[in-house]
Amino acid sequence: MLNQQYGVHAETRKKVLAAAAELRYTPNIAARSLVTSKTGVIGVVYDSFHSPLYMELAGQLERKAMESGYRLVFCSCNSDHESKQHYIRYFMGGAADGVILFGSAEEDLPLIEHLTAVDFPFVVIENHFEQLNIPNVLIDNPAGAAQAVRYLHALGHRKIAHVTGNLQHRVAVDRRNGFIAAMNEQGLDTPAELFISTDGTLGCGTKAAEQFLRMSNQPTALFVFNDLIAYEMMDALQQAGCRIPEDLSIVGFDHLVGLLSFKPGVLELTSLAQPLPEVAGAAIELLATTIAGNLPEEWVRLFQPELMEGNTCQKLT
Numbered sequence: 626m627l628n629q630q631y632g633v634h635a636e637t638r639k640k641v642l643a644a645a646a647e648l649r650y651t652p653n654i655a656a657r658s659l660v661t662s663k664t665g666v667i668g669v670v671y672d673s674f675h676s677p678l679y680m681e682l683a684g685q686l687e688r689k690a691m692e693s694g695y696r697l698v699f700c701s702c703n704s705d706h707e708s709k710q711h712y713i714r715y716f717m718g719g720a721a722d723g724v725i726l727f728g729s730a731e732e733d734l735p736l737i738e739h740l741t742a743v744d745f746p747f748v749v750i751e752n753h754f755e756q757l758n759i760p761n762v763l764i765d766n767p768a769g770a771a772q773a774v775r776y777l778h779a780l781g782h783r784k785i786a787h788v789t790g791n792l793q794h795r796v797a798v799d800r801r802n803g804f805i806a807a808m809n810e811q812g813l814d815t816p817a818e819l820f821i822s823t824d825g826t827l828g829c830g831t832k833a834a835e836q837f838l839r840m841s842n843q844p845t846a847l848f849v850f851n852d853l854i855a856y857e858m859m860d861a862l863q864q865a866g867c868r869i870p871e872d873l874s875i876v877g878f879d880h881l882v883g884l885l886s887f888k889p890g891v892l893e894l895t896s897l898a899q900p901l902p903e904v905a906g907a908a909i910e911l912l913a914t915t916i917a918g919n920l921p922e923e924w925v926r927l928f929q930p931e932l933m934e935g936n937t938c939q940k941l942t
Contacts, residue, residue: 667695667912668716670709672728674701675827677853677881678899679727682750685905686725693913695722706732717745723912727751729795746915748908752795753925760911761925762904766796766878769897769930770803771810773848773876776895776932778811781941782846782874785813788833788858790850791825797850800878804848819844823854830857838865845874845941852877852896859892859937870939880933893935900928 667690671679683699690697698721702708713736716724723746726733734754740747741759748760770787777785787804790797801820808815821836823829833854837843849855855877859869867873869892880898907926914921 663722663916664720665695666721667697667723667725667909668712668721669697669699669725669727670712670716671699671701672704672709672730674699678851678879681881682727682901682905685901686908689902689905689909693909695909695913704730706730709733710736713740717743722916723747725750725908725912729797731793731795746912748912748915750904750908758924760915760921762908762911763925763927764796764899764904765927765929766799767803767806769878770800770848771807772897772930772932773878774804774807774811777846777848777874777876777938778813780846780874780938782844783813784819784842784844785846785848786819786821786837786844787815788821788830788847788849788854789823790854792822794825797825800850818842823850825850825854827853828857830854831861834858834861834865837862838867843873846938847873847875849875849877852879852881852894855894855896859894870937874938876932876938878930892937895935895938896933897930898933899930903928 669683669686671683674680687697698716700712702712713724713726717740724740725748726737726740727750729752733749733752737747737749737752737754737757737759741757748762750762751764753761753763774785785808787801789801792798792801805815818840821833823833830849830853833849834857837847837858847855847858849858855875859875862873863869869875875894877894877896880894880896904926907928911921911926
């Protein structure tokens with residue numbers, strides 16, 4: 626009756642609804658799921674909530690899910706694989722109709738293979754494995770890295786270094802490989818000293834800046850794995866007397882609006898923007914299609930990043 630079913634007399638319906646309002650009745654989702662075999666819930670498992678990118682994507686996923694009639698439950702495993710397995714088992718046990726797995730750790734392969742084997746609806750954002758045909762939403766990270774290199778090359782830079790993310794994650798490997806391919810395309814060498822490695826965690830940009838300052842023959846430009854590391858580096862470099870962009874040009878990746886508003890100042894990072902609303906929409910659409918028992922028309926949705934010019938790069942004279 627509370628579901629507005631047919632066959633209920635109008636006066637009876639009115640009395641029941643009035644009683645429900647007085648008692649502040651809330652529908653029992655668990656009981657309803659026993660009847661419908663659906664919870665209306667999607668589980669979202671993140672590597673960590675510390676990433677500004679994850680937080681911005683979370684908002685977009687919520688909006689798109691609500692439009693599709695789903696509610697989201699977010700879980701952060703803090704890069705702990707056992708926690709990730711626990712959350713996946715929890716959602717598979719009836720707590721959700723499907724799962725979005727966001728992150729690109731190489732060790733996620735067995736989890737994804739298991740989800741495929743048991744035919745539980747899922748979508749992977751950011752990660753990909755060539756041997757698997759799975760619902761995937763991806764950014765063309767190699768192409769984004771190539772855009773950064775070509776942009777800096779057009780400004781006259783020939784010695785360009787790359788600050789990596791955690792190379793145990795596919796997205797960091799893809800951006801590094803895209804950087805190398807674009808440098809080779811421009812006829813530029815990529816010796817080991819042009820790579821500054823990080824683990825991608827908070828604070829690693831400060832350590833990367835220290836490593837840059839110790840370089841005997843410093844590059845004129847940096848392509849940095851993401852915006853957070855880039856801003857951390859810029860803070861540390863400016864404190865050490867390095868002028869940006871006069872002494873060093875910097876390009877980041879993600880173009881996070883929330884991070885830009887959180888770090889107001891004269892420097893607005895030139896960065897590759899990810900189309901997060903489109904990414905979120907594709908993930909929810911793919912998962913909803915799979916939950917409904919249908920096959921998506923396309924298993925993989927690939928989105929192109931866009932270079933957004935700030936004021937952290939300068940043409941060499």
